[in-house]
Amino acid sequence: MSETVRVRFAPSPTGDLHLGNVRTALYNWLFARHMKGAFILRVEDTxxxxxxPEHCENLMDIMTWLGLKWDEGPRVGGPHEPYLQSQRTELYEYHLVRLKERGLVYPCYCTEEELDLERKxxxxRGHMPKYGGKCKKLTPDEVKKLDADGKTSVLRFAVPPGEIVMQDEVRGEVTFPDDQLGDFxxxxxxxxPxxxxxxxxxDALMKVTHVIRGEDHLSNTPKQILLYEALGFTPPKWAHLSIIKGPDGQKLSKRHGETSVESYKAKGYLPDAFLNYLAxxxxxxKSGEILSLDQMAAEFDLTHVGKSGAIFDPVKLHWMGSQYLVKMSLDDLTRAVLPYLADAQLFTREQARARFDWLKQVVDVVRTSMGCFSDVTKETFFFFSDELHFEPAQSEEMKGQKTLMEAFHKAFNGISEFNGDNFLQAVxxxxxxxxxxxxxxxxxLRLALxxxxxxxxxxxxxxxxxxxxxLKRLMIWTVDDVKTIK
RNA sequence: GGCCCCAUCGUCUAACGGUUAGGACGGAAGGUUCUCAAUCUUUUAAUCGGGGUUCGAUUCCCCGUGGGGCUACCA
Structure with missing residues (x-):
């Protein structure tokens, strides 16, 4: 008798996908998978x-990249099409009429200035700002006259009195006192709309059973509950997720640095690693922190979702990234890393074709210190370029190492087979x-090389x-005038 | 200002009302490689404050404090 679970992720395509939204999408997805329900993607492009449209396409591409496939939504269709809000206007009009018929809606002609003044x-006076209901008192004749005068109006919902108590799956009971809500x-x-x-x-039409979304929507919920009732729909279960915060404890935003999935994708984080961290x-x-999407879905449970806000920690993300990188085959990793080397103009694709085995060895040497693909450039820079940069203090230090460098040079020069063992022996x-x-x-020696x-x-x-x-890199430090060395 | 939410190591978190308050990241120390990094081992560090309820509170209730969210003809 229990209905199948239906959840949705409903982002607005106004730019790159924010980290917090990704986590919301992930929790929705995990919950749907765990409950063997449906995960719906609906685009709120109003x-x-x-x-x-570009943002919209990008949004779907990035969701696909993340591996969060949706069962219903744009590109895949479904029984409740369309899944783009901009194409659903008749539906809103239809239900608006239903509300009008019940007399729950009235036009409001107040100007922005008037509303601002009232709010202030x-x-x-120490009150919560809300619309006082001035236009609710307008008589039909007055309305007719205002319309005839060409006055613009909005339609407001007549909020009924009474406190609103809701049950939140992660927060428990939340109560909103009476008389706090203005006619919105x-x-x-x-x-x-x-x-x-x-x-x-x-949500009602798509038969969404659980609305899992960010905490920033919590104060919208009473309004929505009222609308569900006014329209004669059964409200879904609610679950409000805490906000993801920046290092200063404030809502994570652009000024905290990278906040979009796109930027982490560009850095070369593996989607699974990224989602694992976000989860x-x-x-x-229950057991262990490294889990595949399937493993997470198997364990996921809304009642074990925390209520308090979490600070996004790039350091732990880096660690998580490295956990996934070491699991990649060396061949795959090398291929994945190549575009980054090419972009940094360290190693071209042609060079890589000719010396793939060598490149593999280079990657193998640094792989343990990488959290994402782009880390490769700073870890391997010196393999590809001999334009090494030295701090003044380092140059100073090296200038005093002339004899040592000469000794190394001589010793290495005498090695016939230049392998690790012989190198170590010489050192x-x-x-x-x-x-x-x-x-x-x-x-x-490390500094010189x-x-x-x-x-x-x-x-x-x-x-x-x-x-x-x-030998070349040692030679630099064996000449007398090393001031020219940059 | 008002309304709502939240509160355990620096960070992410675990703990039927009974635990030496556990794990992970980071930090520190040590082993290893004659160096750093990596790796392995060890270690560091927390229940915001005050009242209750209870034989017993991290856990339940109230107050305070702190933090956050929302306060639109954005979503």
């Missing part, structure tokens, strides 16, 4: 100012002769660099 007055707008002066009206109509922001699986010998060991020995203070083992790096290149 904001004429900001919605574009109310706030000054259903259609604008251009006759277009507002959000609170369209969601209700759409953990507000939900804790040790130089150390013994020069009476230098440990950090004093390796640090200058890679221009960096950290990185993979030199034993692995040197053979990949090749004898000639190693």
């Amino acid at each position: 904001d004429k100012e900001r919605s574009t 007055r109310q706030m000054g 707008v259903l259609t604008r002066s251009d006759k277009s 507002t959000y609170n009206f369209t969601v209700v109509v759409d 953990l922001l507000g939900w804790a699986p 040790k010998e130089v150390g013994k002769i020069a009476g230098v060991k440990g950090k004093a020995l390796y640090h200058p 890679t221009g960096r203070e950290d990185g993979p083992e030199l034993v692995r790096i040197a053979p990949l660099l090749g004898k000639a290149e190693v």
